[in-house]
Each structure stands twice: as C-alpha cells, then as structure tokens.
Amino acid sequence: MVARKGLSSSSWLEHWLPEAAMPYAKLARLDKPIGTWLIVWPCFWSITIATRKGEIPDLKMLALFGCGSVILRGLGCTVNDLFDRDIDKKVERTKKRPLASGALTPLQGLYFLVFQVLLWFGFLLQLNNYSIILGASFLVPVFTYPLMKRVTYWPQAYLGLAINCGVALGWSAIKEDLDSAIILPLYTAAICWTLVYDTIYAHQDKEDDIKVGVKSTALLFGDMTKYCISAFGVACIGSLALSGYNAYLAWSYYPFLIASAAQLAWQITAVNLSSRSDCNKMFVSNKWFGALIFGGILSGVVLP
Numbered sequence: 213m214v215a216r217k218g219l220s221s222s223s224w225l226e227h228w229l230p231e232a233a234m235p236y237a238k239l240a241r242l243d244k245p246i247g248t249w250l251i252v253w254p255c256f257w258s259i260t261i262a263t264r265k266g267e268i269p270d271l272k273m274l275a276l277f278g279c280g281s282v283i284l285r286g287l288g289c290t291v292n293d294l295f296d297r298d299i300d301k302k303v304e305r306t307k308k309r310p311l312a313s314g315a316l317t318p319l320q321g322l323y324f325l326v327f328q329v330l331l332w333f334g335f336l337l338q339l340n341n342y343s344i345i346l347g348a349s350f351l352v353p354v355f356t357y358p359l360m361k362r363v364t365y366w367p368q369a370y371l372g373l374a375i376n377c378g379v380a381l382g383w384s385a386i387k388e389d390l391d392s393a394i395i396l397p398l399y400t401a402a403i404c405w406t407l408v409y410d411t412i413y414a415h416q417d418k419e420d421d422i423k424v425g426v427k428s429t430a431l432l433f434g435d436m437t438k439y440c441i442s443a444f445g446v447a448c449i450g451s452l453a454l455s456g457y458n459a460y461l462a463w464s465y466y467p468f469l470i471a472s473a474a475q476l477a478w479q480i481t482a483v484n485l486s487s488r489s490d491c492n493k494m495f496v497s498n499k500w501f502g503a504l505i506f507g508g509i510l511s512g513v514v515l516p
Contacts, residue, residue: 235310236324239293240286246496247289250409251375252281253502254402258382260509261394261459268514273385277378280335287328288354288375294321295358303420305488343384350377361421365432368414372406393458401451404444405501408476411441413495416488430485442480449473452505461512468508475501 225237241247255277260269293300293311300312310316316324329351336347353374360367379399384390407429414421414430415437421428433440449469456465479497484490 235315239290239310239316239321239324240282240328241289242282242286246499248281248285249499249502250406251285251378252278253499253506254376254398255281255378255382256506257398257402257502257509258379258395259386260506260513261398261455261461262383262386263513265460265513266516269510270386273382276335276338277382277385280332280381281378283328283331283335284354284375284377287325287332288357290321290325290328291355292358294318294325297321299424299426302424303417305416305420339381339385340388342388343381346384347377347381350374350381353377361426361428363427365427366429367427368407368410368429369403371410372403376402376406394455397451397455397458401448401455404448404451405476405498407444408441408448408480409495409498411437411444412479412483412485412491415485415491437485438480438483445473445476445480448476456509456512459512461509462515463512464515465508465512468504468511472501472504472508475504 225234225243229237237243256269256274259273259277263269293309296306297309297311297318300306300309306312311318311321332351333348336344339347353370357367357370357374360370364370376399379402380390380395383395411429411433414428418428418430421431429440430437449472452469452472453466456469475497479494479501483494
C-alpha cells in the first residue's frame, strides 16, 4: 500500500480510516496509544482492587473503561490543541498537529470536541448515578488543564488530577461509593506517577517552552529534575503499598510492586534529559509500569 502524503507508512490509521477522518484521528492521538495506556491503567487498578477477594474483575467493566479511556484521552487532546494551536506552531514537536498545521480549522476542532463530550456522557450513562456525577465533574480539570502551563510551573500535577479520574470512577462503578483509605493513596500514587513521566516528557520541549513563555516542572526542577522525580517516585510506590495494605491484598502484590519500583528507578536513573528521543523512550516505557501494578493488584485479589 502506498502511504498517504504526510503520514508514516507504518501508521495503522492509514489502513483503516478514510482520508477525511485522518486529521480527526490524529487530533485525538489515535496514532499514539501511549496516552491511552496511561489513562487506562489507573482505571484497571481501581476496578480490580474493588473486586471481591478470590474473584476476577468484571471483564465487561474493564472493556467499558478501556473505551472510556480512549474517549477521555482524545477529548483532552482536542481541548489542549484548541487552546495551544498558536503555541504549537512555534514548537518543533507539535507544529504538525492538525490544528497548528491548518489541516483542521478551530471550528472543526470545536465540533469534534462536542462530539467527544457526547461520547463521554454516553460512557458515563453505562455507570451508576454516583459515577455519572463523579465522571461529569472531572471534565472541569480536563478542560482547564491547558491553562495551567500559562500560570504555574506545576501543570504536570494538575494533569495528574485530571487524567487519573479513573481511580475514583473505577471504584465507584463497582462499589457505588468511595473508600478513602484505599482510593486516596491510590489516587496520590497515580498523580505522583504522572509527575514522574510527564516531567521526563516535558524535557523534550524545554527550549521551546522558554521561547514561547509556558511553564513546566521540567523548567522548574532544571538540573535537580532527577532528584525531584525520584522523590515523587518514592511517594508513588509508598502510596501504592499503603493502598494495597488497606485493601488487604495478598502477599503476591508486593513482588510486583518491587518490580514496578525497579522499572521506575531505571527510568529515572537511565534517562538522558538532554535527549528528546531518550525522554520519549522512557515516557513510553511507563505502559509497563502500569501493567506491573495491574498484575500485582490482580494477583493480590485473586490469590488467597
């Protein structure tokens, strides 16, 4: 098959979507699934830890939250690109995004955003009333996240608050309430994890960010980045341990937690923060961190 102009021949999107749909798919980042993995894993953690001991998690609920994660990730990217289209034009990594490049107009982006919001509410309507209200409220941080890089050096922390809503939603979808002793440390762990991987990710754009005047933890931490994200990594693992302890997970959870700690430590120590390609490689590797935690929670629930 001949690759379409401007697209990599390796992109699966070329083989499945018509030409007119391609800019929308790229706006929703369907060609870059790592962002969806980073949203879906905390959902899976929460759904699984809410499962009755000795049973496997509800597979239909896992599939539903998998779809919901795709929707939320695309929605968040569309909001971000609508706000940042003028900034994206000045950044090497983002200047070819559909809104920045002119492949889509802002009005087309807005129509697509409305469509995605409707899909999100369609997803929420499959859940209980408690979860519907909770899921609708999380649209506030999702919609306001792009503004944070203009006013604070901590947009990565705010991103963590926004995209890890699945921690609360997954539990409430099963239990119809929230158990703070389990969910609060799990949510804290997910936010600290986000601070680690998104700070590494932000180092790709630090020179461009200075030029256009936006802020990030990469700029805030500077040469102290590895020390700072190490602290967040320790907080992440500690919070995961506390959540597992409070949920009475079996002993098998903890070897997985040790393995995930090793994976996180490897990222932090091995990453070359001056190399864009290395930062991206370490960022993408976080899908395995999420998988390790999921495996640990699953074994801790299923095994006696």
